[in-house]
Amino acid sequence: MSYTPATEELIRALQALPGVGTRSAQRMALQLLERDADAATRLNEALASALQKVRKCPTCRTLTESELCGVCADEQRDAATLCVVANDADKAGIEMSGRYRGRYFVLHGVLSPIDGVGPEQLGVFDLLDQVKTHAVTEVILALDEQLEAEATVHYLTEHLKQLSVTISRLPFTHLKSGALDQADSRVIANALAAKQEIGFELD
Numbered sequence: 001m002s003y004t005p006a007t008e009e010l011i012r013a014l015q016a017l018p019g020v021g022t023r024s025a026q027r028m029a030l031q032l033l034e035r036d037a038d039a040a041t042r043l044n045e046a047l048a049s050a051l052q053k054v055r056k057c058p059t060c061r062t063l064t065e066s067e068l069c070g071v072c073a074d075e076q077r078d079a080a081t082l083c084v085v086a087n088d089a090d091k092a093g094i095e096m097s098g099r100y101r102g103r104y105f106v107l108h109g110v111l112s113p114i115d116g117v118g119p120e121q122l123g124v125f126d127l128l129d130q131v132k133t134h135a136v137t138e139v140i141l142a143l144d145e146q147l148e149a150e151a152t153v154h155y156l157t158e159h160l161k162q163l164s165v166t167i168s169r170l171p172f173t174h175l176k177s178g179a180l181d182q183a184d185s186r187v188i189a190n191a192l193a194a195k196q197e198i199g200f201e202l203d
């Protein structure tokens with residue numbers, strides 16, 4: 001079965017979404033074009049609006065519609081403690097626990113050379129700058145303990161240890177990155193309480 005060029009383009013665009021393969025993208029496109037023009041219009045408008053309004057906080061890379069995100073704009077937050085998360089959803093999960101009063105840095109991914117994701121794409125150099133300019137004394141790596149994040153943890157540790165900061169890690173043995181926003185706040189609070197300092201055994 002072949003589709004019109006514009007439909008094909010829509011299908012390809014939908015396939016950029018995580019977990020959406022060709023079949024799902026075809027179903028979504030046909031649903032929008034054949035049966036639900038109102039939803040298609042709303043999607044179009046919401047996407048255009050979000051693209052125009054939402055940007056990354058210049059300090060921590062959280063998605064925001066303000067000059068600075070809410071956490072960076074809040075002077076009550078402890079600027080000496082920085083929690084590194086893989087994405088905004090993980091940050092939201094930690095915020096929901098109500099047990100963290102420091103600031104964040106959002107990588108928007110983990111190192112994955114095969115996908116072209118290197119330190120630059122993750123803003124690692126901005127992160128190191130933040131640590132230096134805001135006199136950060138502790139960096140908490142809230143990255144999952146699955147294999148995907150290990151290279152990132154190792155890379156960050158190697159660079160952070162040159163800046164004389166305490167580096168700790170949250171014991172998220174059972175949580176995958178991206179699942180923090182759905183995790184029980186108690187689980188996250190317990191993980192924060194059980195954070196473990198990383199020695200320099202990674203040498």
Ligand SMILES: [Zn+2]
Nearest residue numbers: 057060069072
């Ligand atoms: Zn921010």
